[in-house]
Amino acid sequence: MLIFLIGFMGAGKSSQAKKLAARLNFESIDLDELIEKTNKQSTSEIFKISGEQHFRKIESETLRALSEKQNAVIATGGGTPCFFDNMQWMNEKGITVYLKIHPGTVYHRIAPSKSKRPLISHMNDADLMEYIMETMIERAPFYNQAKIQMSGLNLKTEDLVSALKPFLKD
Ligand code: S3P
Numbered sequence: 001m002l003i004f005l006i007g008f009m010g011a012g013k014s015s016q017a018k019k020l021a022a023r024l025n026f027e028s029i030d031l032d033e034l035i036e037k038t039n040k041q042s043t044s045e046i047f048k049i050s051g052e053q054h055f056r057k058i059e060s061e062t063l064r065a066l067s068e069k070q071n072a073v074i075a076t077g078g079g080t081p082c083f084f085d086n087m088q089w090m091n092e093k094g095i096t097v098y099l100k101i102h103p104g105t106v107y108h109r110i111a112p113s114k115s116k117r118p119l120i121s122h123m124n125d126a127d128l129m130e131y132i133m134e135t136m137i138e139r140a141p142f143y144n145q146a147k148i149q150m151s152g153l154n155l156k157t158e159d160l161v162s163a164l165k166p167f168l169k170d
Helices: 013-024 031-039 043-050 052-064 086-093 103-116 125-143 157-168
Strands: 002-006 027-030 072-075 095-100 148-151
Touching: 002 013, 002 086, 013 027, 013 072, 013 157, 027 031, 031 043, 031 052, 031 072, 043 052, 052 086, 086 095, 095 157, 103 125, 148 157
Parallel strands: 002 072, 002 095, 027 072, 095 148
Antiparallel strands: none
């Protein structure tokens, strides 16, 4: 069983994946970390040296390489569902969970770590807020294809487990 956590930067995908995996006794996989390990470069370096298009290609390949995993919770990157047919692929392979988050909360969560986030590292505060609002609207049609949608704010692992129960039965 594969569980994919999707949603915008700052939605809490990585921390929720660790907690959920521990609770279910599943493996926890962070897609960005896996990309960094496999390519021996940080995501920022990949964006800077090879460009976003290249990043999206290896992101999609790294995602697909997980198809043989047994029981795993996978924290995807914020853009993962929105490129190639990644969202369809994830829905075919497992359970997708969209962690929804308000743009203002995203802003407060990601502004302090801006320098480590290649898409926003160069932005001033006003540009960042505009980017979050616009990109969320663009990405919504992809995120909304998730099988489960939950608020990512103050999310308890037990609430995630309850929402997953109907899917985990078989
Ligand atoms: C991205 C989000 C990042 C990372 C990359 C691109 C995006 O992941 O994959 O910087 O397009 O929103 P997180 O959502 O884990 O920060």
